[in-house]
Amino acid sequence: MRDGRVVKGVRFRDHRDVxxxxxxxxxxxxxxxxxxxxxxxxxxxxxxxxxxxxxERVARLLDIPFCVAGGIRSVADAEAILAxxxxxxxxxxxxxxxxxxxxxxxxxxxxxxxxVGIDSETAxxxxxxxxxxxxxxxxxxxDRRTLDWIREAVERGAGEIxxxxxxxxxxxxxxDLVQLRAARDACSVPLVASGGAGAAAHFAEVFRDAHVDAAxxxxxxxxxxxxxxxxxxxxxxxxxxxxxx
Amino acid sequence: xxGRSVVIVASGGANTASLVxxxxxxxxxxxxxxxxxxxxxxSHVILPGVGAAxxxxxxxxxxxLDRLIARLPQPVLGICLGMQLLFDASAExxxxxxxxxxxxxxxxxxxxxxxxxxxxWNTLERxxxxxxxxxxxxxxxxxxxxxxxxxVADATIATTEYxxxxxxxxxxxxxxxxxxxxxxxxxxxxxxxxxxLGVR
Numbered sequence: 001m002r003d004g005r006v007v008k009g010v011r012f013r014d015h016r017d018v019x020x021x022x023x024x025x026x027x028x029x030x031x032x033x034x035x036x037x038x039x040x041x042x043x044x045x046x047x048x049x050x051x052x053x054x055x056e057r058v059a060r061l062l063d064i065p066f067c068v069a070g071g072i073r074s075v076a077d078a079e080a081i082l083a084x085x086x087x088x089x090x091x092x093x094x095x096x097x098x099x100x101x102x103x104x105x106x107x108x109x110x111x112x113x114x115x116v117g118i119d120s121e122t123a124x125x126x127x128x129x130x131x132x133x134x135x136x137x138x139x140x141x142x143d144r145r146t147l148d149w150i151r152e153a154v155e156r157g158a159g160e161i162x163x164x165x166x167x168x169x170x171x172x173x174x175x176d177l178v179q180l181r182a183a184r185d186a187c188s189v190p191l192v193a194s195g196g197a198g199a200a201a202h203f204a205e206v207f208r209d210a211h212v213d214a215a216x217x218x219x220x221x222x223x224x225x226x227x228x229x230x231x232x233x234x235x236x237x238x239x240x241x242x243x244x245x
Numbered sequence: 246x247x248g249r250s251v252v253i254v255a256s257g258g259a260n261t262a263s264l265v266x267x268x269x270x271x272x273x274x275x276x277x278x279x280x281x282x283x284x285x286x287x288s289h290v291i292l293p294g295v296g297a298a299x300x301x302x303x304x305x306x307x308x309x310l311d312r313l314i315a316r317l318p319q320p321v322l323g324i325c326l327g328m329q330l331l332f333d334a335s336a337e338x339x340x341x342x343x344x345x346x347x348x349x350x351x352x353x354x355x356x357x358x359x360x361x362x363x364x365x366w367n368t369l370e371r372x373x374x375x376x377x378x379x380x381x382x383x384x385x386x387x388x389x390x391x392x393x394x395x396x397v398a399d400a401t402i403a404t405t406e407y408x409x410x411x412x413x414x415x416x417x418x419x420x421x422x423x424x425x426x427x428x429x430x431x432x433x434x435x436x437x438x439x440x441x442l443g444v445r
Contacts, residue, residue, distance in 0.1 A: 029431075034366055034388075060266045065388055065429040085262035087390070087429060110296045112362045112390040113260070159362045159390075188355065190364045211358060213365065243366040243386045245432070 001040045001070070004054060008218050010170035013136050015041070018222040025058050025066075028221065031228040033064065034243055037090065037162070037216060039117075040070025041134035052084050059085020069117055070134070073101070075108050082109060090115035090162060093131050096142045096149075099156060106157025111189070116158040120146040120179065121166050127179055130166060146179075147186045154189050161187050162216060164194040170219050172198025180210035192216050200226060200234045207240050249442055251275040252287035254314065256327075257304045261293050264324070267428035271439055281313050289442055290317055294326025298350070298393070299338030301326055315343045320419045320444040328415065328422030329393060337393050345420050348398045353391070359408050362392040367405045367413075367425075369433075375402040375416045377423075379440045385433045387413070387425035394424060419444065 001007070002015065006024050009015040018024070021038070028036055038058070055068055068081045069090035078089045089109075095101050095116055105114045119130040127146035132138040142149075150161055163183050165176035175196045184191055190213040193206045197217035206215050220226040232242045251268055253261055255277045268275040275291065276283065284290055292314060294301050305311040314321065323331045330342045335350040342350070355361040366386040371378055387405075394411035397404055403414035405424070414437075415422040421441060427434035 056262070059263055060269065063267065063270065063429065063431050063435060065390070065426070082260045083262055085260065085266060087260060087263065087426075108296075110392075112364065112392065159392075160364060187360070189360050189362065191360070213360065 001038050001054075006222070007041070008170065008222050009041075010219075011166060021054055022057055022061055024222070025061055028228070029062055029064055032232060032243070032245060033221075033228055035064060035214070036062065036066040038066065038068050038070075039090075039134075040068075052080055055081055055084040055086050067115055069115070073098075075104050078105055078109065078113075082113060088113050088115050088160070090117045092117040092119065093133075095153070096129065096131050096144070099152065102153055102156040102158055106159070111157050111159030114158055115160045115162055116153040117162045117164065118146060118149060118153075119164050119166050122176075122179065127182070133166070147182060150183055150186045154187060158189060160190045160192060162192040162194050165196060168196030169194075171196065172219060174198060174202040175206040175210065175215070177206065177209050180206065180212055184211050190214065197226075200231050203231060204235055204238050204240060207235070208238075249273060249288045250286065251289045251291065251442070252284050253277050253291040253293055254284060254310065254327075255279040256292070256294060256301055256310070257296070263426075263428045264291060264293055267435065267438060271435065271442070273442065279308055279310065281310065284310070284313060284317070288319060289444075290314070290319060290321045292321060292323040292327035292330060294324065294328075294330060296326060297337055298326060298329060298335035298342065299340045301330060302335075302338070302340045302342060305330070305343075311343060315345050318419070320421065320441060322441045323420070323422035324428075325391060325424060325426060328412075328424055329395060331415070331420055331422050332395055335393060346395075346398070346400045346415060346417055346422070348396055348400075350393050350395050352393050353411075354408050356408055362390060363394075363407045364390050366430075367407065369403045369405060369413050369425075370410075371403050372397075373402045373416075375414070375421075376444050377414060377416060377421050377437060377440050378403060379443075380436050381433065387423075387427070387430040387433050387437075389413075389425045391424060395422075
């Protein structure tokens with residue numbers, strides 16, 4: 001999300017406009033998406049909070065859960081977004097700057113409302129957390145190992161982890177199964193795979209091989225390359241449990 | 246749906262807006278209130294709840310709403326934590342609850358492929374007929390987000406399985422409860438809310 005429009009980049013850069021928020025949200029709801037995540041990618045690097053108006057419009061429209069991410073720096077920020085009708089808030093860069101934010105959010109709203117998003121790069125045989133990834137000029141190593149940060153976030157009260165494997169993001173070659181398997185072992189709360197979906201088979205393999213609880217994708221759905229009903233029918237045919245109307 | 250006045254008990258939870266919108270989509274205006282007179286006058290009362298049982302019970306007790314809600318004669322629907330509060334007690338705290346339904350809410354057991362909180366779309370298995378479940382079909386799924394759950398008991402009208410079966414929907418007389426979020430459970434959830442509004 002940027003300035004009221006949905007945008008999508010490749011490896012967190014070169015974002016293109018893909019449409020109006022409400023139109024896309026309605027389309028995905030009708031297609032059978034199980035949850036929507038809205039990232040205000042400019043919010044954290046710009047030092048601003050997501051505008052609340054669109055959250056309320058989305059909440060009125062959707063009858064499936066949705067999560068809002070971007071620039072949530074305080075309990076008050078989160079409260080405004082949840083009060084507008086979002087089901088969960090996701091924190092990323094601000095939680096790296098002030099990890100106590102996770103504890104505070106979990107205490108106030110319960111772990112089930114608190115998602116910690118992690119942008120992770122592969123470097124020197126290890127996984128490293130990246131911060132301020134919404135802005136290529138400010139994106140930097142957060143000086144933390146990804147698996148350590150997952151454990152800490154869960155301990156502090158995160159109810160869900162969204163792991164975005166940056167090397168895979170937007171390039172459609174499949175989820176980073178090796179990294180996600182390692183994350184699965186480190187993560188005792190629901191784990192959502194993000195980054196790399198390029199074909200229906202990638203979804204089946206991430207559920208089967210990495211045991212994630214959900215798979216998140218953007219490019220393949222925005223472009224129309226993968227239709228959600230067909231994707232779910234395929235997953236069901238492979239014995240993977242999915243919701244279908 | 247005229248003639249109905251739906252009041253959502255304002256119990257301090259942060260995200261009651263999504264419930265208001267869910268009723269809006271059904272063409273019903275639901276008011277958010279902690280005023281005993283308004284709650285008493287409502288045709289239908291919703292006890293929502295997101296957060297921790299101990300805090301929620303403390304807030305209800307402080308405002309005297311605990312005694313009021315437990316004695317309401319009109320249809321009452323507890324949602325998620327709101328359903329859990331209908332029971333005798335919750336392990337989350339622990340705390341005594343409203344005591345409308347016998348039993349104690351317990352923490353879900355985590356397992357290797359079963360993280361807690363439980364977040365997901367799960368099937369509802371009907372255990373008894375109830376106006377709340379009217380029109381639902383076998384295999385229908387609802388959206389759950391919770392770490393605690395009520396055991397299967399006399400009041401259970403539908404169950405869901407997460408490691409072990411738990412109460413997904415309960416009813417005793419005009420007290421109803423759903424562990425899932427009907428406001429975020431697509432057509433299935435809308436049907437459950439409409440069914441509840443149909444109870445007189």
